[in-house]
Amino acid sequence: NAGVTQTPKFRILKIGQSMTLQCTQDMNHNYMYWYRQDPGMGLKLIYYSVGAGITDKGEVPNGYNVSRSTTEDFPLRLELAAPSQTSVYFCASSYSDRGPEQYFGPGTRLTVT
Amino acid sequence: GENVEQHPSTLSVQEGDSAVIKCTYSDSASNYFPWYKQELGKGPQLIIDIRSNVGEKKDQRIAVTLNKTAKHFSLHITETQPEDSAVYFCAASIRQAGTALIFGKGTTLSVSS
Numbered sequence: 001n002a003g004v005t006q007t008p009k010f011r012i013l014k015i016g017q018s019m020t021l022q023c024t025q026d027m028n029h030n031y032m033y034w035y036r037q038d039p040g041m042g043l044k045l046i047y048y049s050v051g052a053g054i055t056d057k058g059e060v061p062n063g064y065n066v067s068r069s070t071t072e073d074f075p076l077r078l079e080l081a082a083p084s085q086t087s088v089y090f091c092a093s094s095y096s097d098r099g100p101e102q103y104f105g106p107g108t109r110l111t112v113t
Numbered sequence: 114g115e116n117v118e119q120h121p122s123t124l125s126v127q128e129g130d131s132a133v134i135k136c137t138y139s140d141s142a143s144n145y146f147p148w149y150k151q152e153l154g155k156g157p158q159l160i161i162d163i164r165s166n167v168g169e170k171k172d173q174r175i176a177v178t179l180n181k182t183a184k185h186f187s188l189h190i191t192e193t194q195p196e197d198s199a200v201y202f203c204a205a206s207i208r209q210a211g212t213a214l215i216f217g218k219g220t221t222l223s224v225s226s
Binding site: 004033035040041042043044045048058059090100101102103104105106107 | 114117119145147149155156157158159162202204206207213214215216217218219
């Protein structure tokens with residue numbers, strides 16, 4: 001199993017541009033999450049999904065959108081990028097019925113200038 | 114809202130010493146408390162976790178203790194080694210977000226030989 005994979009690894013955006021961060025897991029996990037990590041801070045939950053077709057907001061959802069059309073994929077969309085969205089983004093997944101352990105991807109480092 | 118406080122923010126020990134990191138949480142409904150290790154440029158990796166019906170859990174050199182009455186939990190690393198150097202995060206489950214987590218701000222552990 002590859003686990004949780006994220007693309008791209010790095011990206012630089014100009015203010016106002018849009019992009020989609022990709023996340024895929026091959027563990028058949030039903031729960032998936034997006035977090036952001038700012039320097040010197042813990043991770044903050046942006047959005048989460050408990051299954052295909054179901055998404056909900058976390059602590060810091062403003063400026064982001066998500067969709068969950070399949071069990072495997074959970075893309076995060078940034079519309080009209082702002083400097084405040086400069087961060088490292090982590091996707092995670094878990095299979096709650098067997099335990100709440102979350103497994104994280106390697107992250108996407110995004111800079112908005 | 115829910116909050117997790119983590120102390121200390123930095124910790125320096127000599128190889129072979131013990132290291133203790135402490136966290137407190139605010140949501141009395143939290144029932145799952147994982148600890149993650151994050152190495153530079155990588156995603157967080159689960160190292161140990163504890164559920165609310167257990168007071169202590171050990172895994173080789175790592176142990177976690179939980180005091181539900183006081184709403185605090187701690188990570189204990191014995192016989193530290195240079196490869197233990199990393200950022201450690203505690204987290205607590207959010208009652209209304211599947212198994213989504215609230216993270217502490219992290220502790221940078223440095224083990225010198």
